[in-house]
Amino acid sequence: MAADFDHIKQKLKQFAHDREWDNYHSPKNIAMALTVEAAELQEIFQWMTEEESLRLNKQKLQAVKHEIADVFLYLLTISRVLDIDILEAAAEKLALNEIKYPLDKARGNAKKYTEL
Amino acid sequence: MAADFDHIKQKLKQFAHDREWDNYHSPKNIAMALTVEAAELQEIFQWMTEEESLRLNKQKLQAVKHEIADVFLYLLTISRVLDIDILEAAAEKLALNEIKYPLDKARGNAKKYTEL
Amino acid sequence: MAADFDHIKQKLKQFAHDREWDNYHSPKNIAMALTVEAAELQEIFQWMTEEESLRLNKQKLQAVKHEIADVFLYLLTISRVLDIDILEAAAEKLALNEIKYPLDKARGNAKKYTEL
Amino acid sequence: MAADFDHIKQKLKQFAHDREWDNYHSPKNIAMALTVEAAELQEIFQWMTEEESLRLNKQKLQAVKHEIADVFLYLLTISRVLDIDILEAAAEKLALNEIKYPLDKARGNAKKYTEL
Numbered sequence: 001m002a003a004d005f006d007h008i009k010q011k012l013k014q015f016a017h018d019r020e021w022d023n024y025h026s027p028k029n030i031a032m033a034l035t036v037e038a039a040e041l042q043e044i045f046q047w048m049t050e051e052e053s054l055r056l057n058k059q060k061l062q063a064v065k066h067e068i069a070d071v072f073l074y075l076l077t078i079s080r081v082l083d084i085d086i087l088e089a090a091a092e093k094l095a096l097n098e099i100k101y102p103l104d105k106a107r108g109n110a111k112k113y114t115e116l
Numbered sequence: 117m118a119a120d121f122d123h124i125k126q127k128l129k130q131f132a133h134d135r136e137w138d139n140y141h142s143p144k145n146i147a148m149a150l151t152v153e154a155a156e157l158q159e160i161f162q163w164m165t166e167e168e169s170l171r172l173n174k175q176k177l178q179a180v181k182h183e184i185a186d187v188f189l190y191l192l193t194i195s196r197v198l199d200i201d202i203l204e205a206a207a208e209k210l211a212l213n214e215i216k217y218p219l220d221k222a223r224g225n226a227k228k229y230t231e232l
Numbered sequence: 233m234a235a236d237f238d239h240i241k242q243k244l245k246q247f248a249h250d251r252e253w254d255n256y257h258s259p260k261n262i263a264m265a266l267t268v269e270a271a272e273l274q275e276i277f278q279w280m281t282e283e284e285s286l287r288l289n290k291q292k293l294q295a296v297k298h299e300i301a302d303v304f305l306y307l308l309t310i311s312r313v314l315d316i317d318i319l320e321a322a323a324e325k326l327a328l329n330e331i332k333y334p335l336d337k338a339r340g341n342a343k344k345y346t347e348l
Numbered sequence: 349m350a351a352d353f354d355h356i357k358q359k360l361k362q363f364a365h366d367r368e369w370d371n372y373h374s375p376k377n378i379a380m381a382l383t384v385e386a387a388e389l390q391e392i393f394q395w396m397t398e399e400e401s402l403r404l405n406k407q408k409l410q411a412v413k414h415e416i417a418d419v420f421l422y423l424l425t426i427s428r429v430l431d432i433d434i435l436e437a438a439a440e441k442l443a444l445n446e447i448k449y450p451l452d453k454a455r456g457n458a459k460k461y462t463e464l
């Protein structure tokens with residue numbers, strides 16, 4: 001299946017446009033929908049142990065894949081509506097995280113940077 | 117800033133690996149962290165009107181950009197840990213959505229597909 | 233329907249105990265389930281305008297009522313497991329909020345206290 | 349500290365009224381704020397093991413207590429705005445859950461009722 005980043009962004013834009021959903025797609029509403037999808041992803045794991053969450057059966061893995069896609073599609077939508085370049089945002093945040101979580105303090109340690 | 121999709125995935129993997137965070141990164145835990153970041157994104161908008169959410173000042177827009185990046189980075193992380201191709205997942209879900217939300221029923225209508 | 237606070241806490245405890253769910257009910261897991269229910273509550277409102285969210289039809293109001301109950305039951309569960317008195321916690325937080333949001337600054341203003 | 353259920357509801361109502369926050373308090377907005385608080389509660393546990401989440405130090409326990417209170421206060425607020433009796437809602441849901449999760453099927457099993 002063709003799965004190029006720019007192609008997906010373009011198809012997604014067309015999809016919402018064709019359905020005249022732009023009116024519903026205020027950043028506030030999309031952010032709500034995005035959290036709901038994130039919670040649906042999380043729900044799959046909530047009664048599993050951490051170990052179980054690593055070895056999903058085929059059906060659960062497929063469900064996870066769909067929920068990841070849902071979160072991703074809303075993430076692309078809110079980025080488009082607010083004219084944010086998501087790849088640039090990610091690169092910028094990664095650079096910031098390298099400062100916030102210096103190797104010598106963060107290694108083997110999942111504390112929040114404010115607690116380091 | 118260089119911001120190529122594969123480059124970001126590679127840097128992110130290295131970032132977690134260098135900090136020996138792989139032990140914390142069970143899918144269950146990453147899914148939790150992802151929802152938390154989605155909620156932080158949503159929090160920016162919660163007392164705004166929909167209209168206000170469309171015209172953010174520079175400071176709010178920057179905050180949104182960072183939260184979008186945080187969600188995206190966890191989305192890439194959970195995809196990596198579970199060996200899911202996020203672009204393929206998105207393409208597959210878009211194709212499904214075209215069936216679930218047919219143009220003639222979904223146009224101008226944000227009802228969930230089960231209510232159409 | 234009998235609906236006394238202590239009676240509900242007691243029945244809920246018995247319900248989980250009878251089903252031998254105590255093993256699943258780590259605070260971590262309950263917190264996850266609680267967020268999922270909160271997201272389900274939110275989902276009902278996500279494509280509504282604020283005005284629409286105030287005048288729900290009977291069916292939506294019933295759905296909201298069930299989701300509110302789900303969040304509440306998990307809130308009572310996590311409080312029980314961690315031996316927290318939820319009414320005392322609420323009274324304490326209300327007292328703190330009176331300090332954090334002084335009348336002269338907070339009136340007609342939904343800014344977070346850190347921004348006041 | 350006085351911590352009677354009806355007293356808290358009354359104080360909370362007065363608190364919002366004094367600050368003229370009723371305009372911000374559409375059910376849509378409160379539901380968003382409630383999810384954000386649920387996520388903040390969850391965040392405390394996200395990198396802990398389930399075992400660690402059961403034996404919190406004093407500081408973490410206090411943080412949990414505050415977040416539980418925040419969720420609870422928003423739950424009371426949305427119930428008030430929509431004129432829902434939260435105790436009745438909980439009693440009703442508990443009765444429904446006894447049907448959805450019959451003892452013989454649900455014992456020792458955290459599967460969702462649709463999977464039982």
